[in-house]
Amino acid sequence: GENVEQHPSTLSVQEGDSAVIKCTYSDSASNYFPWYKQELGKRPQLIIDIRSNVGEKKDQRIAVTLNKTAKHFSLHITETQPEDSAVYFCAAKTGANNLFFGTGTRLTVIP
């Protein structure tokens, strides 16, 4: 099955700086890569996703890049704000299969 690794497990940045979270996956057939933001005690919320036929996608301050050859994808948050503090999960999916989640990154934005 798919194995998704995520780094770093914790990340602290100053407000206004950028944050980058990286994930690798093992199954070359994976074709969908979403990123979720989860605040304490709440449900994961999809913040951005990318399909395997695209190398980069951007939505305001959030961007995701995908390198299919290397089997890794990254989340980039620019101009971070305190409300960006949360746990972020990457995931990978193959066709109709389930989502396989990374281990999560706890992001803290220091005001």
Added chain:
Amino acid sequence: GAVVSQHPSWVICKSGTSVKIECRSLDFQATTMFWYRQFPKQSLMLMATSNEGSKATYEQGVEKDKFLINHASLTLSTLTVTSAHPEDSSFYICSAREVAGGHPHEQYFGPGTRLTVT
């Protein structure tokens, strides 16, 4: 659109009793619903996948007789934790995937149920 609800949001039960958690897709029909378990500061662990009208598929290491899943309709799936023990205390989250239309890959998550077994 694409709202998933869970009930209850939290529950405390005594060891040995059973607890039922409901997961509903409120404004769409879900062919498939997923049940996850999340321990504090850890990732979501898939427990089982349920398709409407058929038996659930459990992930390795998950006891099907302990975690009973029923997906009776396209809008409702239930997870029953039988003979609960303190080690079953966790955050249980369901998600659902639409039958048709919408985003074919996206799963919509419920708000989660915090189970505490005393």
